[in-house]
Amino acid sequence: MTQRIMPAIWCDGTAFEAAEFYTRVFREAHVVDQAPGLAATVELHGTRITLINGDDTYSPNPSISGLLNFDPLLFGGQEQARAYLDELYAALSTGGVLMELGEYPFSSRYAWVRDRFGFTWQLMLTDPAGEPRPFVVPSFMFGSTNHGNAQEATQGWIDLFDDSARGTTHLYGPDCPLEEGTVMFTDFTLLGSWFAAIDAGTYHSFTFSPGVSVIVSCRDQEEIDRYWAGLSAVPEAERCGWCVDRWGVSWQVVPDTIGELMADEATRSLVLEMGKIDLRRLP
Known part of the structure; x- marks a missing residue:
């Protein structure tokens, strides 16, 4: 069964180094996907995790x-x-x-x-x-x-x-x-x-942040619309398929073709301008 929901770790320019490290230290691990310069997805003992090659804006915490x-x-x-x-x-x-x-x-x-x-x-x-x-x-x-x-x-x-x-x-x-x-x-x-x-x-000084988000891979626009409506609770946080729910968890509600869309310059520029991704607006 294809994994349709997975965590995504924000890395400070180290996503590909992290991918190499995890696939080396876990006994059953390999890279399943790479978007040059953007992200890598690793599979560790059957579970997939995406590593986002970002900057120092966010960082993971134990939440x-x-x-x-x-x-x-x-x-x-x-x-x-x-x-x-x-x-x-x-x-x-x-x-x-x-x-x-x-x-x-x-x-x-x-x-x-x-x-x-x-x-x-x-x-x-x-x-x-x-x-x-x-x-x-x-x-x-x-x-x-x-x-x-x-x-x-x-x-x-x-x-x-x-x-x-x-x-x-x-x-x-x-x-x-x-x-x-x-x-x-x-x-x-x-x-x-x-x-x-x-x-x-209540004694912890941190809670959920975009440092670790959850990717939801949607089959069609109906799923995007339904999951977005159920998750997005902070309008100012909506960008490029990202939203934040009422508990502060960051979600990426994206089509299962997001890799192809981001690889094409024309569709990538449109996606980057969207809040909720609308496939009907793409060529």
């Missing part, structure tokens, strides 16, 4: 990270999964460590790290019991002014997108670090792709 599920069933056993986790911890933690590698109540081995391109990764040795999940799952952290919105936001997305459903949800109970009823963890599918989310408290 959207890559959750890596080191399921022993995926890697031939507990020892092998643990060894790969430690291998990627060494490669991906050169930009800093947000949560030290160690044992936590939710995992016997876990760390949250920042790589040298600013993107953060959660590395977790997972319990093989239950329904399988992909190795790479983009994860939303609802902190700062967004704390407490994880359930409402994710349900709104599930209701909007086709082929979407809730997976597992764990809420905080009494005598927990955060308020009872807020989301400790939830995972869900949008257009068939897995995502996760948590509520993380």
Whole structure:
């Protein structure tokens, strides 16, 4: 199945260097698409991530990270999964460590790290019991002014997108670090792709930004119109297929032919002048 929704990391002129790095350190990884000078898309263990070759206007922060599920069933056993986790911890933690590698109540081995391109990764040795999940799952952290919105936001997305459903949800109970009823963890599918989310408290100094956006690949104008209407909540942020929803998440609602449109000088200039992309205005 073609992946129709994926995270996009804004890179400060380092997108192609990042693509080379990720395809080197992940065991199953390759570049699937490149737009010279503009972007590269990599596939890591079956999940695609786009790297935008931008400037220093934006930068990633931990509000959207890559959750890596080191399921022993995926890697031939507990020892092998643990060894790969430690291998990627060494490669991906050169930009800093947000949560030290160690044992936590939710995992016997876990760390949250920042790589040298600013993107953060959660590395977790997972319990093989239950329904399988992909190795790479983009994860939303609802902190700062967004704390407490994880359930409402994710349900709104599930209701909007086709082929979407809730997976597992764990809420905080009494005598927990955060308020009872807020989301400790939830995972869900949008257009068939897995995502996760948590509520993380009001003490964080950051929230969602264009540093990490979400690309929605649309089959036709009807899908563009429907998803744009359901997502765009900040009119002044609308540009070239980009919009921002009511929780501050940046989305790129684009046709599945966007690569071809941007490669052609005539159509690219028209697309760059649009807010919502209107295929009817293109030659």
